[in-house]
Amino acid sequence: MTNYKSSNNGSNKMTNELSTTQSPRIIVDPNGIWASVMLAFLTTAGIFYINIMPAVVSGLKEGLGFTNQQAGFVSSANLYGASLGALTAVFIIKHIDWKRWSYVLMGLIIAIDLICIVISSPWVMIATRGLHGLVGGLLVGIGFGIISRTASPDRTFGYLLFIQWGLGGLGLMFLPGLVPEYGVTALFLSLVAFTLVSLVMLVFLPDYPVPQRHTENANQDAPTGNNNRVNKLPLVLTLLAILIFQAANMGLFAYMIALGKAEGLSIDFMSPSLAAASWVALGGAFLVIVIGTRYGRTLPLAISIVLTALFSWLLHFSESPDVYLYSNVAIGICWAFVLPYLFGICSELDKGGQYAALGGFASKMGLASGPMVAALLLSDDHYSIVINAAVVGLLLCVVVVFQPARMLDR
Template structure:
């Protein structure tokens, strides 16, 4: 009987991908993205809700924020759960729940009901993302795995932004939710091939080392929150901004899709160079460049400026995040702090569109742009110390 069990176990192991190989990183990237893929098609989602269901700027913004605040709560819950659960069993249940909630969203036309359902969707998805972040932290060179995560998100997000806005007038908002369901289904098919990633035994000295790094952790988490809030506050309304400046949908959809695809170079760069040049200098340069390009969107009536600014923001966004999450992972290989990084990220992603929605009562996109650029500069100041500290310890 024992030999049968061991033979069965060997057979199962045979079909698993290598724990730190490229396929494992890609599958983990899909799993972690499945809960929050709507973030990467946020302009299409906000525009689709306004166009397909006649939601106002505020209503569409509140739907996206509810989704993201729910995700933040789920990511926070993951911090306390992740060391005590069978992550793979939970992932199966959460993926199926996400599929069901996206399917239910197809039939909703009330803004209040949509806000409530998407908040629950966010909670489930955020928990899955928190689990995914924790498991990624158990891989070698977690920065590289986070690089693959951004690579998947931006690559497929570009496809969504390219085609979904044009499909809404013909198929309604169901086009948006079917796209989300398709991504979740593919992630579900990949899950059986991932290894178990047990929690590694922690060196007591490493625990002492981690405990005295509370200040850099708080600074890094704050920087993640501010960076995500500033970027998503602009990104959620980038189609509305273009429309207000006289740009056409025929120009904006391919322009924003191109920006997402070119952004792949940001995450590819992280995969290629890792921490060869440290984290501090690359982070500061990239965040300040993001601030400059955000400010440049003031001149969005010039089509080339709108395109170039969005392209560079995409590259720097996909470049900065893996390093920020990598800082969290360096502080805790069990993955709890990486899950906390996911919480800070979701809170930022939720707060950006919410604050921007209140600023946009008079469609005053300039105010949103100036606020985003200023917040990004503060984020750069916050992340410098923890990044520099890790660079010195290397």
């Protein structure tokens, strides 16, 4: 499962010269399961707060007394910063020593999370989390680009969602109950702990150099040999689909605890319910790992996105604990199932990693815009309009993604 290789980096002349004096280190198989898991941790480290977003929003409201709008703006600032960072990765991913950059970026992420423990002003928190997002988004963009260089990016993105949903479920299970006792310290220390684990894993990852044809001809990005002009429309549509899908889901997910409270549900019921939904959602990512593109992309995407819209609409009846629970479970499964395919489309259009990094940018823009739009739409804790907006966005996503998915299926 592991290979023993020298620590030299083919893209770094100085490292090549020193490799004979360095002791060998353990490097995992670049296309093996352990590499997929470690890449998943790397790519999640910059945005783990997304998977515990309801706990973050609720924690800011209860631990620091932020309003619905202020808590939503903190989340959006974090994610808009991440969008800018992911966009920056598009232009540098082929030209940097990505491992050195990742070490530095994770160190900065840890420092910013620790600083946030002592911040109580909403506007200072908004600015600080925006900076955190910028750094974390750059790390995520780098991770997406490296995943594109694996033999099966669809499956690797499946592992990514598997890790995110599994650990996100743990956060949603325990963090909301810890905030009343320990304040937001519990939230930010959990983020620090995750980044530290990811930092250790980075040591064992191989170098993943840029494929030779991308170093020789930067314009030859399509696996079929088509040029960028031919692939522009599928790329734009895929990026738009990712943005819409993420915005629709996150706009609703960020306020899931607040929505439940407005419907009379208790935190003792909602925390384990959302945790269970995250864990069961692992089945969606696992299904992608198992079936890959055996049945194409068009049909699986269309069915799963329509189901996401249906179960989002059922949240209108969240006063029923069963509806709240099972709707969140179904949404989570579909969410974890759809994203690997969407990112996989970007990866198939460019094995160098730039298009996947663009997919990361579109994802962060959607994740940031969702809570922002929801915060602007919210009035007196009436969440019906947020639910309706999510449903409309999801149905629009089906229309947008059809052409690029169908093109790759053919």
